[in-house]
Amino acid sequence: MAYDKTLGELLREQGITRRGFLKFCATTASMMALSPSMVPKIAAALENAKRPSVIWLSFQECTGCTESLTRSHSPTIEKLIFDVISLDHHHTLMAASGYGVDEALHDAMKENYGKYLLLVDGSIPVGNPAYSTISGVSNLDQLTEAAKGAAAIVSIGTCAAFGGIPHANPNPTGAVAVSDIIKDKPIINVSGCPPIPVVITGVLAQFLTFGKLPEMDELGRPKAFFGQNIHDRCYRRPFYERGQFAETFDDEGAKKGWCLFKLGCKGPVTYNACATMKWNEGTSWPVESGHGCLGCSEPNFWDMGGFYNSLSTPTIDIAKTAAAGLAAGAAVGVAAGALNRRKKNKAAREHETVTINDLEKGAKS
Amino acid sequence: MLEHMATDSNACGEGDIFTGNVAPILNEIRHALQRLLDEDQTTTIDLRGIPMGPGEEQHLESLLGTGEVTATIDAMGLSTVIETSLAGVWLVVHRNDNDDILGKFIEITRNPTILESQTEDMHSALERLPGILADYS
């Protein structure tokens, strides 16, 4: 594998013209949510960028993130894998099988120690490591070993970033996020279930272009993609302001494309790029297709009180708790009332009549 | 593109929802065009960074219309460069080998950079010319 050649050299060798390169830079800038005025800088950086080795480990996951990535359209997956990065290990996508897989992993780790980019999808079971093993090696051991030589770690998908669905209550496997285990490496969370493919490649492109991870939010997500609130960027927002809501999925409001807040949309507390980047080559996104946002790029989205319950409703049974309060209040209230009554009666019984003589006596003494 | 628009509007009809972002973009274009004339400064607007409702982008494109120049570039997939009915306002659409749209930009410029011959490419052309000459003679 040619790790020492720059990307510019590699592209020229493949007969890609400068025009093609500029086009690539323009779409890359767009993908990284950078201003078009950054294109010349990106071109200069990419020209001299070295092709990094990428190792992808899959733990407790559903392969949805890989499915998403392979549908990434800019640049195409082929371009991404063969030209821009060197994907040295990926269970699902690699040709090798059996021991060859483990060999490829160890070779890549050894050859690029300290330099490779580690991509992880899926959560790690720490309750009992046996819940998920690869070639008899627990996910926990494999992650800690691979993380040692990594330049940086990208947690792909909500499972790797925050624990995701395996972490959902009651979390039978004791699933945790990558960042719960690895503390001494830069980690970036590309959350989503799955993440927007362009966001995955965008983060890789950013690492490739600038050699470091991009600016992150409080949850370790790249701000360029997760800095915006779905609700704020939603094209249905004006209906929210006007108080026009779909009440069911097939009423007049739903047909007119009104706000989906009442149908459980979690857009107001979800940070992701769906509203602008959209899905399937910018065709549409969940809210545009008539379904509220599930909040899949947020931690614990599975336990946010139900996908179809609106955000302002409690996650507990408030009637039940209120009934408990009522029963307790009634019991204590009756008791307190009885006590007060007794006190009052006692006071009345013990009341002594005071005469003017008593008062005079009191004044003299 | 026009065909696409027609089917889209048939399919969506009343369902088209406008975010109201078209007017600010048109205003941005207006200022950029003024800047181009006054200071010879070019501007690029990335349409991906702007929220659009269903059918809204097509609406913007139809407002801009098609002008005198249409060019296609075959580099890592097709790209189309169209001068809109407004001179100096170009619509650049990049596609990959699978014809998927990679990016859509509005460029306010006399001449989109991507159309110009690139220095690096001219160098390699110069390197190739002696060979062609040798074959010819």
Add this chain to the structure above:
Amino acid sequence: MTSVEFLQWVRGPGLAIASIIFVFGMTLKVLEIFMLGRKKNLAELRSSGVKEGFRTIITRFGAVDRFTTRRTMFTHITGWVFHVGLFVAIFLLTPHIELFKSFLGFGWPALPTAIVDFVTVITLITLLIILFHRITNPVLRYLSVGEDYVVWVLTFLPMLTGYMAYHHLFFPYTWLLGIHILSVCILMALFPFTKLTHAVTLFFSRWYNGYMGGQKGVKQ
């Protein structure tokens, strides 16, 4: 604790604790008041007093006489404005109605968010004016105890945090929504044990005043 965990806590266990305290406290207070009882009225009744009781609930929304009205105009206007504002913000905003619907089983029409937003601003300003008045007016200040200021803060905070959450001011929305719900939880938990109980007891006491008054006097 991340913003999401915080929001989850206030929407779940936090709210549960607050509503238990609220319902418990209110039941306790109301029962205590009713169980105190009254001495038997030995006089001949002018009327049963029930009708007069209900009438008084309504008539006390206005002032007793013109002189009093003029003297206390400021309190009347600001009091009305912020109480109506609270009513609009609490009961006529869509997300709030959704909350009531989730445990009452029914909802009612909401006002457009922009109107509720405007009313909230008016309410916030009015509450600030009222606080200023309480502090600057020597008589009011003399009469005020610590609880009066606590109650003011308890009322002001949910309005302020709700406004901030809606406009995404200073913090990410997830934090703001969590803080807003927390401020309401605190309000609910302290409600039964402060003067805020007047929101419920005022109807009983007004009715009782009218009832007593109605019974007194000579039958015509």
